[in-house]
Amino acid sequence: MKKWIVSMAAVGLIFALSACGAKEAPKASEPAAGGAANGNAAAQQVKLVATNFEFDQKEYTVKKGEDVTFSLENKQGMHAVQISGANVSLDNNNKTKTVKIDKAGTYDIICSLPCGQGHATMKSKLIVE
Numbered sequence: 001m002k003k004w005i006v007s008m009a010a011v012g013l014i015f016a017l018s019a020c021g022a023k024e025a026p027k028a029s030e031p032a033a034g035g036a037a038n039g040n041a042a043a044q045q046v047k048l049v050a051t052n053f054e055f056d057q058k059e060y061t062v063k064k065g066e067d068v069t070f071s072l073e074n075k076q077g078m079h080a081v082q083i084s085g086a087n088v089s090l091d092n093n094n095k096t097k098t099v100k101i102d103k104a105g106t107y108d109i110i111c112s113l114p115c116g117q118g119h120a121t122m123k124s125k126l127i128v129e
């Protein structure tokens with residue numbers, strides 16, 4: 001009877017140790033995976049959701065000198081995007097673009113497709129810092 005308790009305790013101990021080990025494994029691999037992702041997949045994402053007649057945010061902020069992937073989603077109406085000075089122009093056939101902006105500052109995001117009565121004021125800002 002005593003032997004049985006000892007072996008149960010041993011099994012419990014092994015289980016506890018292996019559970020502990022399993023818990024630590026993903027944690028240890030996390031920084032490595034994150035480091036690898038920094039090269040490319042971790043590009044900043046800026047999603048511009050366009051409706052009549054505005055983008056979903058008045059300002060979008062990104063970091064200079066790092067890849068930024070811009071994407072356009074036409075949720076309502078048909079719009080296109082141009083960010084002057086940042087070499088970005090998006091439309092329905094060309095919905096994403098990744099660029100690196102080296103100069104901090106404020107850039108104008110405009111709709112570059114005549115889309116209706118609110119077209120002229122369909123503007124947002126890109127802040128690069």
Ligand SMILES: [Cu+2]
Pocket residue numbers: 079080111112113114115116118119120122
């Ligand atoms: Cu427009």
